[in-house]
């Protein structure tokens with residue numbers, strides 16, 4: 001096995017155990033409140049966007065409250081946008097004036113976030129945008145990514161791009177040297193020719209690994225919408241990343257390398273339909289959906305990074321908080337079927353999904369069964385069945401109407417949402 005893959009396996013152990021994290025998209029775009037792409041989508045001129053910088057003053061920013069919300073939701077780690085595509089830095093970078101410490105807030109928002117989340121015992125990560133709509137040496141490529149191409153700040157002159165790379169590498173160094181131990185770096189994103197060595201990614205990764213060897217990195221030095229990068233290959237590049245990052249989708253068959261082995265992955269998903277705060281978007285996923293999607297990820301060996309978009313005052317939207325509380329209440333009782341669990345060595349059952357940890361199989365019922373719940377192919381293999389949530393017994397039964405299914409085990413009626421665990425005989 002390539003040593004890159006071996007190292008990846010070691011580094012991602014905690015990550016694959018923890019399964020559930022919070023993504024936080026926050027920046028100046030919380031003020032217009034129309035999503036984090038607002039500047040590009042609406043072709044907002046730099047001067048006009050600047051008024052948000054002058055105004056930015058999140059007086060209710062209380063990262064300890066955020067951390068409590070994440071912790072109570074059962075999340076084990078969190079990733080904050082240190083810089084998104086608009087170039088605004090939520091940290092006190094020496095390489096730019098376009099940073100939170102120069103706003104009315106005056107705070108190094110990243111530092112406060114990291115302190116607060118670490119204090120709650122959560123692992124911490126930072127999102128850093130490779131793309132930069134503000135930096136004058138960042139070239140415009142292609143209409144799809146930069147609908148603001150008419151704006152003359154977007155240069156087509158590639159010769160200055162190395163200046164941008166100095167800046168970008170420099171900021172990554174600042175984050176990795178000035179903010180203590182980081183658990184995740186989440187870079188975003190590559191497209192067209194803008195990938196891999198265009199970012200001087202090998203050099204950047206070697207700096208990252210040198211400064212913080214344990215850190216895990218996403219796969220977006222290479223990945224774009226169309227391809228996932230060499231993380232899928234037997235011989236990944238040094239900057240292929242530690243985990244795949246499917247966005248707004250849970251991959252139908254999980255994520256495999258070219259040999260069909262599962263590789264670490266994390267689906268990032270919004271709670272409503274926007275990453276950045278949107279005042280008009282009220283189409284939220286229900287707690288039930290979130291729970292089922294988390295189960296689905298784990299049943300395919302994946303993680304879920306669930307997004308919140310705090311508003312201009314620094315508050316996580318009430319509706320998000322409410323949903324997360326409900327998810328947390330479920331995880332509180334049923335977390336044994338999620339943390340440290342992964343794909344079962346059984347096909348997906350028709351009534352829901354399995355997760356598994358060692359010889360413990362967890363049955364997540366997504367629909368009400370009529371009659372006993374069938375455990376296909378498990379006849380004689382299941383010692384006992386218990387509700388995860390309260391430990392109570394579920395009768396393993398073989399009533400008269402199951403006689404024709406000799407290969408299957410059954411347990412008696414259970415309501416959906418109750419993860420149950422089964423202790424199979426040593427198999």
Ligand code: JFZ
Pocket residue numbers: 036037188189190191224225226247268275
């Ligand atoms: C990116 C960001 O643009 C977005 O704002 C958010 O931060 C999300 C988590 O990541 O979304 C993408 C990334 C890649 C493509 C489209 C959106 N793509 O390749 O088309």
